[in-house]
Amino acid sequence: MCFRFPRSRWSVASGQCSVTLLFALIVFALSASCARLSEARHARQAGHSVRARKLRVCADPNNLPFSNERLEGFENKIADLVARELNADVEYTWWAQRRGFMRNTLKAGACDVVMGLPRNFEMAQTTAPYYRSTYVFVYRRNGGVKIDSFDDPLLRKLKVGVQVIGDDGANAPPAHALSNRGIVGNVSGYPVYGDYAEESPPARIINAVASGDIDVAIAWGPLAGYFAKRQSVPLEIVAVSPRSDPSLPFTYDISLGIRRGESSFKEELEHALERRHGEIQKILDDYGVPRA
Amino acid sequence: MKKKGKLSQHFLCAIGCLLFLGACARRLEQRQGDQAGLQREQPPQTALADDDGQWVRASKDFANTRFSNLNQIDRANVNQLKLAWTFSTGSVRGHEAPPLIVGNTMYVVTPFPNYLYALDLTKPGAPMKWKYDPRPAASAQGVACCDLVNRGAAYANGRIFYNTLDNNTIAVDASSGKEIWKAKLGEINKGETMTMAPLVVNDKVLVGNSGGEFGVRGWLTALNAGTGQIAWRAYSTGPDADCLIGANFAPHYDHDRGKDLGVSSWPPDHWKIGGGTVWGFVSYDAEQNLIFYGTANPGPWNAEMRPGDNKWTCGVFARNPDTGEARWFFQWNPHDLYDWDGINENVLVDLNINGQTRKTLLHPDRNGYLYVMDRTTGEMISAKPYVNVNAISGIDTKSGRPIHVEEKKTQAGKVVRNICPGAAGGKDWSPSAYSPRTGLLYMPHHNICMDDEGVEVSYIAGTPYVGANLKMYPGPGGNRGEFTAWDPVAGRAVWQIKESFPVWGGAVATAGDLVFYGTMDGWFKGVDARNGELLWQFKCGSGVIGQPVTYRGPDGKEYVAVFAGVGGWAGAIVAGDLDARDTSAASGFVNVMADLPNHTTRGGMLYVFSLP
Numbered sequence: 001m002c003f004r005f006p007r008s009r010w011s012v013a014s015g016q017c018s019v020t021l022l023f024a025l026i027v028f029a030l031s032a033s034c035a036r037l038s039e040a041r042h043a044r045q046a047g048h049s050v051r052a053r054k055l056r057v058c059a060d061p062n063n064l065p066f067s068n069e070r071l072e073g074f075e076n077k078i079a080d081l082v083a084r085e086l087n088a089d090v091e092y093t094w095w096a097q098r099r100g101f102m103r104n105t106l107k108a109g110a111c112d113v114v115m116g117l118p119r120n121f122e123m124a125q126t127t128a129p130y131y132r133s134t135y136v137f138v139y140r141r142n143g144g145v146k147i148d149s150f151d152d153p154l155l156r157k158l159k160v161g162v163q164v165i166g167d168d169g170a171n172a173p174p175a176h177a178l179s180n181r182g183i184v185g186n187v188s189g190y191p192v193y194g195d196y197a198e199e200s201p202p203a204r205i206i207n208a209v210a211s212g213d214i215d216v217a218i219a220w221g222p223l224a225g226y227f228a229k230r231q232s233v234p235l236e237i238v239a240v241s242p243r244s245d246p247s248l249p250f251t252y253d254i255s256l257g258i259r260r261g262e263s264s265f266k267e268e269l270e271h272a273l274e275r276r277h278g279e280i281q282k283i284l285d286d287y288g289v290p291r292a
Numbered sequence: 293m294k295k296k297g298k299l300s301q302h303f304l305c306a307i308g309c310l311l312f313l314g315a316c317a318r319r320l321e322q323r324q325g326d327q328a329g330l331q332r333e334q335p336p337q338t339a340l341a342d343d344d345g346q347w348v349r350a351s352k353d354f355a356n357t358r359f360s361n362l363n364q365i366d367r368a369n370v371n372q373l374k375l376a377w378t379f380s381t382g383s384v385r386g387h388e389a390p391p392l393i394v395g396n397t398m399y400v401v402t403p404f405p406n407y408l409y410a411l412d413l414t415k416p417g418a419p420m421k422w423k424y425d426p427r428p429a430a431s432a433q434g435v436a437c438c439d440l441v442n443r444g445a446a447y448a449n450g451r452i453f454y455n456t457l458d459n460n461t462i463a464v465d466a467s468s469g470k471e472i473w474k475a476k477l478g479e480i481n482k483g484e485t486m487t488m489a490p491l492v493v494n495d496k497v498l499v500g501n502s503g504g505e506f507g508v509r510g511w512l513t514a515l516n517a518g519t520g521q522i523a524w525r526a527y528s529t530g531p532d533a534d535c536l537i538g539a540n541f542a543p544h545y546d547h548d549r550g551k552d553l554g555v556s557s558w559p560p561d562h563w564k565i566g567g568g569t570v571w572g573f574v575s576y577d578a579e580q581n582l583i584f585y586g587t588a589n590p591g592p593w594n595a596e597m598r599p600g601d602n603k604w605t606c607g608v609f610a611r612n613p614d615t616g617e618a619r620w621f622f623q624w625n626p627h628d629l630y631d632w633d634g635i636n637e638n639v640l641v642d643l644n645i646n647g648q649t650r651k652t653l654l655h656p657d658r659n660g661y662l663y664v665m666d667r668t669t670g671e672m673i674s675a676k677p678y679v680n681v682n683a684i685s686g687i688d689t690k691s692g693r694p695i696h697v698e699e700k701k702t703q704a705g706k707v708v709r710n711i712c713p714g715a716a717g718g719k720d721w722s723p724s725a726y727s728p729r730t731g732l733l734y735m736p737h738h739n740i741c742m743d744d745e746g747v748e749v750s751y752i753a754g755t756p757y758v759g760a761n762l763k764m765y766p767g768p769g770g771n772r773g774e775f776t777a778w779d780p781v782a783g784r785a786v787w788q789i790k791e792s793f794p795v796w797g798g799a800v801a802t803a804g805d806l807v808f809y810g811t812m813d814g815w816f817k818g819v820d821a822r823n824g825e826l827l828w829q830f831k832c833g834s835g836v837i838g839q840p841v842t843y844r845g846p847d848g849k850e851y852v853a854v855f856a857g858v859g860g861w862a863g864a865i866v867a868g869d870l871d872a873r874d875t876s877a878a879s880g881f882v883n884v885m886a887d888l889p890n891h892t893t894r895g896g897m898l899y900v901f902s903l904p
Binding site: 099 | 479480481482483505506507559560561562565592593594596597598599704705748749750751752753754755756757758759
C-alpha cells in the first residue's frame with residue numbers, strides 16, 4: 001500500500017510510489033489506424049490464451065481514471081478481474097460516455113456490461129455495489145485553506161470550481177449545493193464533458209487547483225483522487241460534508257450495469273465481485289479512489 | 293502528448309477518407325440555375341419576386357414565408373394529387389431538411405452522415421446525378437446532443453452550401469458535386485455541432501452552432517461565399533466586442549442598453565460557457581440590409597447558478613450581414629428557466645396594424661406567445677398566447693418581458709407539476725409558413741406540458757449527478773400536436789387542426805390556397821388555407837418531420853416534395869430506438885411519445901407528388 005486513507009481525509013502526495021505503480025501497469029496499444037471512436041474495437045488481452053467466453057464491456061476510450069483504450073483505467077483492471085473470475089476474456093466496445101451512451105451501447109446490444117454505474121441507475125439493472133465514493137473538496141495543501149463543509153463561510157470568498165453538466169437543468173450535486181446556499185458569484189464551471197480532443201477531459205478542474213486558477217475544486221472523488229496525485233504541487237482531498245442535502249446525495253454506491261431481466265448473469269457478476277473484493281479494493285487504493 | 297499522436301492519427305484518417313464519390317462531371321443545364329444566382333436574389337426581399345419554380349434556400353425566400361406563387365395544384369384538384377417518384381436517402385435518423393430545387397436539379401441533404409445528393413429532374417424517376425459524401429467524423433455521433441439531424445442546404449452562385457454535424461461548412465459545385473471549399477468552424481470534441489440551414493446574403497454564408505447543453509458558447513459566423521474564409525463571427529455571450537455590438541447598436545428597450553451586458557448579466561465568467569447557440573433559421577430584410585436570427589437557451593448551469601438576464605441568450609438579433617454589426621436585440625426570455633431556446637423562426641411581413649403599414653417580424657416563441665415585432669426598431673407591437681400557457685401570465689407591454697407565475701418556477705430539488713408549455717415549448721424549431729393571400733401564419737406546433745419532478749440519479753463521463761426528472765405529457769385536450777392558422781393582426785387563431793402527435797416538421801403555403809404539412813405518424817396532408825379543411829393526405833413510410841416544398845418541374849408541372857424519416861428530439865424514441873420504459877430519456881420526451889413506435893418506423897425517404 002502506498003497510501004493510507006484516514007476515514008474522511010486523504011493526504012495525497014505528488015509522485016511517490018503511485019507513479020511507479022502506474023508505470024508498472026501494462027499498457028496495451030491498439031492497432032487502430034483508421035479507427036473511429038464509435039466503432040466497436042476489440043482489445044484482446046495479451047499474454048492470455050484465448051478463452052471461449054467473452055465478457056463484453058462498453059467503456060469510454062478516453063476517460064481516466066475510469067477507462068481508456070490503452071486499458072489504463074481502474075475500471076479496465078476491475079473488468080479484467082471479473083472476467084478472470086468468469087473464465088472469460090474482456091472484449092471492449094468503445095463509446096464516449098455522454099448523452100446517448102447507454103442507448104448506443106448496452107441497450108443496443110453492443111456489450112453486456114457497463115462498468116461503474118451508480119446503483120439503482122434508471123437506465124440499467126445494477127449489481128450490488130463494489131465501492132462507494134463521495135464528492136470531495138480539493139485544494140492546495142500549502143495554500144492556507146482548509147475546508148470540509150459546504151457551510152464553511154470561506155466558500156463564499158474563495159475561487160470555487162465545480163463540475164457542470166447542464167443537460168436541461170441537470171447538474172452535479174455540489175453545483176446545486178452551492179446555489180442552494182447562494183454561493184454563485186465566485187464559482188466557475190468546468191464542463192464534465194470537457195474537450196474530448198484532450199486526454200481525459202474531466203481532469204481540467206483538478207489541474208486548475210494546482211495551477212492556482214481556482215482555490216478549491218469540488219469534484220467526484222475517483223477523478224479527484226487520481227488527478228490530484230499527478231500534479232506538481234501537493235493537493236489535499238477531503239470528503240464533502242454534510243454527506244447529503246435534502247434529496248441531494250454526495251456519496252454514491254457504484255455497481256456494474258447490465259440489461260434488465262438478466263438475473264442469472266447478475267448473480268454471476270455479483271459472485272465474482274465478492275470473490276475478488278480484496279483485489280478490487282487494492283486497485284481502488286492504487287488509483288487513489290476515496291471511499292465513503 | 294500521447295493524445296496528440298492519437299489525434300493526428302484521426303486527423304490523417306479523416307484526410308485520407310476525403311474521397312469524393314461524385315465522379316460524374318456532367319454539365320448541369322444552367323438555364324435556370326444561373327437565374328437563381330446571387331445577382332437575381334437581391335431585393336425585393338419577399339418571395340414574390342423570386343422564381344417560384346425553384347426553391348433555393350430552406351425557407352424559400354429571405355423573409356422566411358415559405359410561400360410559393362405556384363397555383364396549378366389548388367383546392368379543387370388537390371384530391372387528385374399522386375405520388376410521382378421517391379428517393380431513399382440511406383439514412384435512418386430524423387430527416388428535418390427540405391429538398392432544394394435549382395433549375396432542373398433537386399438537391400437533398402441527409403442527417404448524419406450528411407450525404408448530399410443531386411437528382412436529375414429532366415429524366416423519369418429523377419435518377420441520381422451525383423452523391424457527395426463529406427465523411428464527417430464518426431465520433432460526432434458519440435458526442436452530439438439529441439438526434440443527428442440536418443435542417444437543409446442553401447444554393448447561390450452555382451454552389452450548394454451546407455453544414456455537417458462535425459462543424460464543417462462546405463461549398464459544393466452544384467453541377468459537378470465537387471467540393472469547392474470546406475471550413476471547420478467548431479469543435480465536435482467540445483460538444484459543438486452544426487445542424488442549421490445556412491442563409492446566403494450578399495456574398496456571405498451565414499451559419500451558426502448547436503450544442504448549448506454542453507457548455508458551448510453560441511455564435512453566428514459569416515463566411516465569404518467565394519473562399520470559405522471567416523468574414524466575421526458574432527458571439528451570443530460575452531463582451532460587446534465579441535458580440536459585435538458597437539456604436540450603431542440601438543435596442544428599443546432600456547434594459548438592453550449598456551456596456552458589455554453579455555458579461556454583466558451573468559455571474560463572473562459564466563458567459564464563457566453560456567450557451568445561446570444559433571441553430572434556427574436566419575431571415576433577411578434587403579431594404580434595411582438586416583438579418584434576423586434567434587439565440588438558444590443559456591447553459592450549462594441550472595437557473596439558480598446564473599442570476600441575471602443572461603444576455604444575449606433566448607432572444608433575437610438584428611445585424612448587418614456584411615459586417616455582423618448588431619442593430620438591435622430583443623430578449624424573449626430573460627433568465628430562461630425552462631430550456632426555451634429563442635431560435636424559432638422570424639417571418640418578415642408587412643402588416644396593416646391600426647391603419648398603419650408596419651414592417652413586422654413574426655415570431656412564435658417557445659414560451660407559447662406569438663410576437664409581432666417592429667423589425668426596424670425591435671419594439672414589441674403585440675404578444676398573444678397561441679397555446680395553453682400557465683408558466684407565464686403575459687408579456688409586459690412596457691418592457692417586453694414575460695410575467696412569470698411564481699408557483700411554476702423550477703428549482704433544483706423542488707417538485708413543480710403541470711408546467712405549460714414544457715421544455716419543448718409551445719412550438720419548437722418547426723418552421724411556419726405565411727400566405728400573403730390569407731394574411732395567416734401557419735404554425736406546426738405542439739401542446740405539451742411537463743412535471744419537473746425534482747432529482748434523479750444519472751451519470752456522465754463516470755461522474756454521478758442529479759438530473760431534473762422531466763416528465764412530459766399532453767396538454768389540455770389530450771392532443772399532443774396542433775397545426776394553427778394565426779391572424780397576426782387580430783392576434784387570434786382563425787382555425788386549428790388537432791393532431792395526435794406533435795407536429796415536428798415545417799409547413800408550405802401556396803397560391804393554390806393550400807397548406808401542406810406532415811405528421812409524425814407519417815401522414816402528409818394538404819389542407820385548405822382558408823379554413824383548414826383536410827383536402828388530401830398520403831401515408832408515408834415513416835413519420836414526417838421534414839420541411840415540405842413546392843416547385844415547377846422541367847415538364848411545367850407543379851410538384852410538392854417532402855422528406856419522411858421520423859426522429860428529432862420528439863421522435864428520438866423511434867430514430868434512436870429509445871426504451872419506452874425509460875420515461876425521462878431524450879429529456880423527458882419519451883414519456884409523452886411512448887406510443888410512437890406503434891405508429892411508425894424509421895427510414896429516410898423523399899416523396900414527390902404531382903397531379904396526374
